[in-house]
Amino acid sequence: MKSGFSLDLARPSRRHWLGYLLLAPAVLLIGLIILYPLIVSVDLSFQNVNLARLDQPRRPFTTANYERLFASPDFWNASWVTFKLVVIVSFFCFLLGLGTALLVNNRFRGRTLARLLVALPWAVPEVIAVVIFAWLFDSSFGLMNWIFIKLGLIDTTVNWFSSPGAAFFVVCVTMIWKGYPFVSIMMLAGLQSIPEDFYNAARVDGANAWQRLVNITIPSLMPVLGVTLVLVMLWVFRDFSIIYVLTGGGPLKATQSLSIMTYEQAFGFFRMGYASAIGVVTLIVCVIASRLMMGRAPDNI
Amino acid sequence: MKSRPLDRIFLYGSVIVVCGLLVFPIYWLFVTAISTPDQLRALPPKFWPETPRWEVFGQILRDRPILLWLSNSALAALGSVVLSMTVSVLAGYSLSRFRVRGGQSLGLFILTAKMLPATLLVIPLFGIFRTVDLIGSLWSIILAHATLIIPFTTWMLKGYFDTIPRELEQAAMVDGCSPFGAMVRVILPVSAPGLAATALYGFVLSWSDYAYARTFLTNAQSNWTANLGITTMKGEYISNWADISAASILVALPVLVIYLFLERYLVGGLTAGAEK
Numbered sequence: 001m002k003s004g005f006s007l008d009l010a011r012p013s014r015r016h017w018l019g020y021l022l023l024a025p026a027v028l029l030i031g032l033i034i035l036y037p038l039i040v041s042v043d044l045s046f047q048n049v050n051l052a053r054l055d056q057p058r059r060p061f062t063t064a065n066y067e068r069l070f071a072s073p074d075f076w077n078a079s080w081v082t083f084k085l086v087v088i089v090s091f092f093c094f095l096l097g098l099g100t101a102l103l104v105n106n107r108f109r110g111r112t113l114a115r116l117l118v119a120l121p122w123a124v125p126e127v128i129a130v131v132i133f134a135w136l137f138d139s140s141f142g143l144m145n146w147i148f149i150k151l152g153l154i155d156t157t158v159n160w161f162s163s164p165g166a167a168f169f170v171v172c173v174t175m176i177w178k179g180y181p182f183v184s185i186m187m188l189a190g191l192q193s194i195p196e197d198f199y200n201a202a203r204v205d206g207a208n209a210w211q212r213l214v215n216i217t218i219p220s221l222m223p224v225l226g227v228t229l230v231l232v233m234l235w236v237f238r239d240f241s242i243i244y245v246l247t248g249g250g251p252l253k254a255t256q257s258l259s260i261m262t263y264e265q266a267f268g269f270f271r272m273g274y275a276s277a278i279g280v281v282t283l284i285v286c287v288i289a290s291r292l293m294m295g296r297a298p299d300n301i
Numbered sequence: 302m303k304s305r306p307l308d309r310i311f312l313y314g315s316v317i318v319v320c321g322l323l324v325f326p327i328y329w330l331f332v333t334a335i336s337t338p339d340q341l342r343a344l345p346p347k348f349w350p351e352t353p354r355w356e357v358f359g360q361i362l363r364d365r366p367i368l369l370w371l372s373n374s375a376l377a378a379l380g381s382v383v384l385s386m387t388v389s390v391l392a393g394y395s396l397s398r399f400r401v402r403g404g405q406s407l408g409l410f411i412l413t414a415k416m417l418p419a420t421l422l423v424i425p426l427f428g429i430f431r432t433v434d435l436i437g438s439l440w441s442i443i444l445a446h447a448t449l450i451i452p453f454t455t456w457m458l459k460g461y462f463d464t465i466p467r468e469l470e471q472a473a474m475v476d477g478c479s480p481f482g483a484m485v486r487v488i489l490p491v492s493a494p495g496l497a498a499t500a501l502y503g504f505v506l507s508w509s510d511y512a513y514a515r516t517f518l519t520n521a522q523s524n525w526t527a528n529l530g531i532t533t534m535k536g537e538y539i540s541n542w543a544d545i546s547a548a549s550i551l552v553a554l555p556v557l558v559i560y561l562f563l564e565r566y567l568v569g570g571l572t573a574g575a576e577k
Binding site (some may be wrong): 021025027125130131134141143260 | 309313315316319320323324326327330333341342344345346369384387388389391392394395396398400401404407410411413414416417418419420421422423424425426427428429439444445446447450451452455461480481505508509510511514515528531532535542545546549552553556557559560561564568
């Protein structure tokens with residue numbers, strides 16, 4: 001070996017200038033477009049700023065944004081809406097995702113096609129999913145009104161986007177349809193990593209299908225299940241496009257989540273400082289919640 | 302295991318019903334696109350139009366600047382993916398192979414960056430881009446999309462490089478490669494599937510963005526991305542669902558095609574790092 005080769009990649013201690021050099025572009029770019037903006041927004045949240053211009057002198061430090069925020073019923077409404085969304089959407093995404101994954105994990109002819117189809121909504125951009133469901137739930141000619149009347153669930157056509165409860169329902173349905181395929185894909189990958197021997201052994205012991213599901217499948221899926229749950233909840237918690245394009249947060253703020261409220265305050269009313277404060281609170285909740293849920297395995301998120 | 306015929310019938314039945322129900326919204330988008338306006342108002346609804354309006358796609362391409370929107374989306378996605386992949390490949394390799402001071406903190410920061418709400422980051426980015434006069438330019442969303450993509454790709458690639466045995470580089474270096482040469486000539490070619498999966502995933506992230514495009518490009522019509530264009534159609538043409546649906550299909554098509562033909566790669570990227 002040449003003398004210049006002091007680099008041994010197999011040794012645990014391997015500080016080398018190349019390691020730093022390779023990291024440099026990423027550090028620079030992340031610093032510039034993620035870290036610096038993040039610092040700016042935390043800074044903004046402590047100022048009374050309306051239009052954010054960085055070339056203007058900094059406003060005096062104030063905690064007024066946060067005080068106003070926690071005293072504002074709109075903020076607590078948005079928190080409640082977000083909480084409801086996270087619980088309901090994540091739950092049904094899991095039900096549907098796990099169900100479909102178990103279904104297409106069976107051996108049958110055409111299962112490659114079935115696997116593709118079952119997760120197809122994953123490949124539909126959120127804005128397009130909104131177009132689909134806005135039309136399905138259209139008040140005059142939407143298909144869902146017709147189907148629900150035929151099924152006897154409603155008596156007359158419902159104007160889905162003008163009643164708070166109905167609009168919230170449509171937002172949930174759209175998000176579940178867009179979100180479950182991710183769970184399905186993750187669960188299917190998890191299912192395929194369970195050795196067939198486990199099931200054979202259980203069959204020999206006389207375990208029925210339900211017992212095999214509860215005693216083998218679910219416990220084996222637990223690690224993937226946890227990561228996926230956190231990822232889905234984070235997605236629902238922060239999602240902007242679906243709600244914004246579908247309802248804009250209305251009617252009567254019934255679908256105004258924290259993300260929507262942040263955006264509306266920033267770009268509807270141009271209260272950048274106040275909006276930053278909501279965003280910072282959202283981020284803190286995200287980080288704490290996912291740390292708590294992930295427990296000791298933070299490197300998986 | 303003995304498989305009873307009744308079980309088989311039940312299995313096929315549920316697969317067909319479940320797939321049918323879940324894919325139906327996409328089918329309905331398609332039917333809506335090729336229906337005439339009065340067919341859309343028919344009750345009971347027509348689940349296949351009597352006279353399919355196939356020309357709707359050609360017509361919408363002529364009437365609306367959809368090709369411009371699509372090419373803007375493609376440019377933004379290409380730009381942000383190239384930018385993100387360049388820095389992520391190097392960083393991912395470094396995080397995988399070297400013990401660098403501060404490397405762990407960087408990794409942790411990147412993880413936290415994944416949790417950043419776009420609605421929080423969009424506020425300071427708006428201020429910054431206004432100061433440097435990037436609002437309305439495609440560069441604004443190329444940089445903004447990089448904030449979405451880099452945290453994912455860096456971590457995915459680190460995970461991918463971790464699976465490649467170190468002996469490969471050692472052999473290359475014994476044969477006279479420099480450490481950098483070993484990475485470029487040996488590790489990167491071996492990682493091609495992982496790189497492709499990661500880049501595709503980044504492309505999908507960029508293609509699906511709406512929040513950044515809405516904020517930075519609303520007043521620059523010639524730079525509208527496909528998603529932004531679609532939402533403006535939804536706003537103005539309350540009744541013309543056929544046209545909106547046809548445009549939506551054209552916008553969704555690239556990602557659908559990527560998914561249908563390269564599902565293996567995409568799913569590989571999606572689940573990488575999560576199965577531990």
